Amino acid sequence: MALSCIPSASVAAGPLSFSQQAHLRPAGEHGPALARDPVVRYAGVSRSFVPGLFVVDNLDLDVERGEFITFLGPSGSGKTTTLMLLAGFELPDAGRIHLDGREIQSVPPHRRNIGVVFQNYSLFPHLTINENIAYPLRVRRMPAAEIEDRVRRALDMVKMSGFGTRLPSMLSGGQQQRVALARALVFDPPVILMDEPLGALDKNLREHMQLEIKAIHERLGATFIYVTHDQSEALTMSDRIAVFDSGRLSQIARPETLYNNPANLFVADFMGDNNKIAGRVTRIEAGAAQIVAGDGTELCCQVGPGIAQDAAVVVCIRPERLAIAAPGEVAPNVLPVTVSKLSFLGDHYRLYAANRAGEDVVLKLGSRNRPDDCAPGCQIAIQFSPRDCLVFPA
Amino acid sequence: MSSIALVEYRRLASARVFRRLASFGLLLPALLLLFLFFFIPIGYILFNSVNNSEVRTAFPRASVEAARIVTGKPAHPAFYDALAEDFSTLKDTRALGEAARRLNYEVVGYRTVVLKTGRTFGSRPAGRGDNAARFAEIDERWTQPDFIAGFTRATRLLTPYYFLRALDMREDDSGDVVRVGEDVRVFVATLLRTLEISGSVTILCLLIGYPLAGCLVILPRGLSALLLFSVLVPFWTSILVRTSSWIVVLSKEGIINSTLLKLGIITEPMQLVFNRTGLYITMVHVMLPFMVLPIYSVMRSVPKTYLRASLSLGAHPILGFWKVFVPLTMPGIASGCLMTFIITVGYYITPTLVGGPKENMITYFIAFFVNDTINWGMAAALGTMLLGIVMALYFTIGKVVGIHRIVGLK
Ligand SMILES: Nc1ncnc2c1ncn2[C@@H]1O[C@H](COP(=O)(O)OP(=O)(O)OP(=O)(O)O)[C@@H](O)[C@H]1O
């Protein structure tokens, strides 16, 4: 018999297949584990600076040709190191890196033909903008006429024509960033690496540049590997996001998948806000589990195959999936909480509360329905659907 | 404007004036120090190089008359009258000595004439004849045209004598500038030699110092600290000690020669000291810190990402080094070269001790004129020329690289 809290029909036709949760890499519709035509392939790559402490730990990763892939992760998780391994400024301790089907560990950085945009732009301060952009062409001994033509087109592309004769110090941060991008693109590298290129810009400019970089990516069709620790930047720009957790690839997936269907607690936690309620599985049946939360409340959630009877688990619910329950409502997953604060944020309200086990809970409520009776200290009940929660082993 | 606003405005304005005065007041001691210890001595040197006051002090009346002497003609009687008057009223023998020395620069032998006249003039009663005859009687050279012309030149308000002499030139009796006799042409050659030695020392220091500074930047901390220490140790040792130890090391019985002899690489001891070789070795060692330190400090401030960027753009490491790293360290190179060159041009002890007689630098002559012959004019003229060269160099390099960058601003 199915658990009473979930209609048996919806278990079978659940919108999200939780079987995918257990895998680090998505399969089937979320892209094959091994790309058909990878332009970059990391195969078992490891790198440690201190013996025994891996900054990049046995990394397997394929980057599809023409894709915009983002490395996302907290500070120190090894994103830059992974990028520098590809650019050739770091050497792997183990594993192989392929570029265009060719192993490149033994290729020195200046022969890899990869465009790199560094976080601090790294425009040569003694050269004008034109000379900076011409630099990669000059070292390739292109004819002068072609250099001039390419420099002009590159400046056009980043909307910086007319600045060619200036020195980098005469440009604003955003303008320098554009020039750095133009310089990395001008020699048509098949792969372009960008390490937190917008980190130093203010919010508006950053959002503007995100759109422009994305537009340039679509126009050129080159492969972009982008590093950031800003999750909203990753979500808006990427075809796929690779989430790094202390040197390991935690999950790689499309932005929607990553947000709606994180593979583990780390990704769930890292991508957006999440309410976490600890509990223990008391019954499990046909993809649904009965869980007793710390405060004794019975919860009912969809679960994947990784969850077993009696397992200690964490139930994650997004703030926007929580609602205030009508008084006396008899429904699954009703939690009594004590309100601590209500904040108005323009387009929504945020209700801060705590359950009886002392776990903090945040609700995101639409700005239309201002919750009544929400004075700090008052007792209310909140509710969520069994399908809107994710269960991970604690 | 309301009255309150006006009052407020005035209060602010006066506060600003006060602040400016206060900051100027704080600067005052520094300005005063600069004035006292820099501008006054330099100005004094400049003045000394054209000062012509010795003869005018000793013979004030004759100096006035000398201005009326027509070039090439014998002196008019009034000149000798004035001269006689000056000699008979002269009490200060020191002034006479200085005037005699000054006149002797113009014509050799003048000193004897003047001193002899000074000794005998009082004891000789005024004769019946004119004063011209009287001076001719004491020494006939008083009437010679070259002596008269020399006197005229030595009584002008300012004299080009020292500067001309520093360029191995002089003014002849007809007022034309001509080169001095071949046997006494010494300063131009010395000046050129000074520039040559300083330039070579600078280039050698750059060739050794640039890679050394690079090592200091690249090497792991412990090693680079050790290296920096060994560059700096000589800095903290007396220059005299360093120079004399080089003499010991480089001498015929020194370590280098004896080692090479033992190894059989040479059969005769090499002359490594008291010649150009020894001078270069010692000077490069002495000057190296002045080259290494500015370059090192600039190199350290060049971010490594520029070289990475150059690599990622496809440039070979050596190309990136030339096209990116060297230009970015240019302020350090300029400042190191300038410092090395300027200090070397004015160096005295080491060239004097280690160099041979053929390696005399301009400082040797400055010291010679100051200490031995007490010819302040020559010392000042040579010093001023040195100053001029250094200033010209400073502004040329400053124009090319930017003064603010040489002195380390921005
Ligand atoms: N050259 C190095 N020597 C020693 N440790 C290093 C070196 N480079 C990186 N690390 C260490 O490796 C870890 C990962 O560094 P990395 O720069 O790849 O992180 P990141 O994900 O790019 O972080 P951030 O978002 O802060 O840029 C860090 O703990 C860092 O201290």
Ligand SMILES: [Mg+2]
């Ligand atoms: Mg990083």
